[in-house]
Amino acid sequence: xSIAPWRNAIARALHRNRSLxxxxxxxxxxxxxxxxxxxxxxxxxxxxxxTNKLKFITDDRxxxxxQIQQQPWAEVxxxxxxxxxQFRISGCLTLVGWDNFDPVLQQSRTTxxxxxxxxxxxxxxxxxxxxxxxxxxxxxxxxxxxxxxxPLANFCLLLLDPVKVDHLxxxxxxxxxxxxxxxxxxxxxxxxxxxx
Amino acid sequence: xSIAPWRNAIARALHRNRSLxxxxxxxxxxxxxxxxxxxxxxxxxxxxxxTNKLKFITDDRxxxxxQIQQQPWAEVxxxxxxxxxQFRISGCLTLVGWDNFDPVLQQSRTTxxxxxxxxxxxxxxxxxxxxxxxxxxxxxxxxxxxxxxxPLANFCLLLLDPVKVDHLxxxxxxxxxxxxxxxxxxxxxxxxxxxx
Numbered sequence: 001x002s003i004a005p006w007r008n009a010i011a012r013a014l015h016r017n018r019s020l021x022x023x024x025x026x027x028x029x030x031x032x033x034x035x036x037x038x039x040x041x042x043x044x045x046x047x048x049x050x051t052n053k054l055k056f057i058t059d060d061r062x063x064x065x066x067q068i069q070q071q072p073w074a075e076v077x078x079x080x081x082x083x084x085x086q087f088r089i090s091g092c093l094t095l096v097g098w099d100n101f102d103p104v105l106q107q108s109r110t111t112x113x114x115x116x117x118x119x120x121x122x123x124x125x126x127x128x129x130x131x132x133x134x135x136x137x138x139x140x141x142x143x144x145x146x147x148x149x150x151p152l153a154n155f156c157l158l159l160l161d162p163v164k165v166d167h168l169x170x171x172x173x174x175x176x177x178x179x180x181x182x183x184x185x186x187x188x189x190x191x192x193x194x195x196x
Numbered sequence: 197x198s199i200a201p202w203r204n205a206i207a208r209a210l211h212r213n214r215s216l217x218x219x220x221x222x223x224x225x226x227x228x229x230x231x232x233x234x235x236x237x238x239x240x241x242x243x244x245x246x247t248n249k250l251k252f253i254t255d256d257r258x259x260x261x262x263q264i265q266q267q268p269w270a271e272v273x274x275x276x277x278x279x280x281x282q283f284r285i286s287g288c289l290t291l292v293g294w295d296n297f298d299p300v301l302q303q304s305r306t307t308x309x310x311x312x313x314x315x316x317x318x319x320x321x322x323x324x325x326x327x328x329x330x331x332x333x334x335x336x337x338x339x340x341x342x343x344x345x346x347p348l349a350n351f352c353l354l355l356l357d358p359v360k361v362d363h364l365x366x367x368x369x370x371x372x373x374x375x376x377x378x379x380x381x382x383x384x385x386x387x388x389x390x391x392x
Contacts, residue, residue: 031233039272041282090232177329195325195327
């Protein structure tokens, strides 16, 4: 696999925005079973090994897991504040849960778990996300740290395999915008400058 | 109309993040005609008069206009960096173009145009967004400023009428999350604390 041509632009944006911790936060849109969109912030966890797939994590009890199982297509919108540029990345999502038998993906799921902070890991031990909160039971959130080596069963690695990347630079004069499209037959990325 | 209960939380977040110009930027998810999601950054332009509708602007030549005409349901994801909180707002979109005959909405469209900066207004005079860019024709972007009083025909006001607001505070211990749902029969908002 070769590094996709849009990877350079992402690497540059990450570097130039490195002082902002939230430059690694982006918004993931999926589609609900009723055909309406859903949208939430997720954290970019790097690329999967020697692929162009973006890594995220999720709890298999979260609503997005059901949405993805029904409609795996997604679009992330990634805005970089310091450099005033946006990437819109469309592609197909893959969930890697405890029951995924691909050894490479399972290893990556484990490594991703090990790389998390304690604060990130403990959230997977919390009560069911999105369910009514029992305020009198504050203690349900006070838990021993889970094993830092072995992921909890509800921990999922989430992979986005891009097929289209729309890169907009607001700082240009007028502005610059490029569209990268993957041609599945030629196994190649094509780039085009488009109007902003 | 009464001010929805989640409006206070938004007002507080906007105030506490006021030093960041991009705290007014949020991500709007819609659904494409092929059933896949689309996602892009838009700028919050305030609330419509004495309603709880969020105002945005768009060019009627942009792809989202076709998407909205087919599927008006949307979800915006609004992340506030300084206070580390997120609002996910679901609702129905309304496009207000030059041919909308509601006098209140048309007046609001005109006022929104008048409140834009020159840099924002000129973009509506640019060549068709998303079409291949003719690099030799840089001059197609060098144009006289449009009339600051009278909107160009392709300028649209875009309104989001929320029915569900999911507010997550990452800073709490553990974290705090509230769900606001509008009950269409009782014409009232209901609030519930939910697990983060």
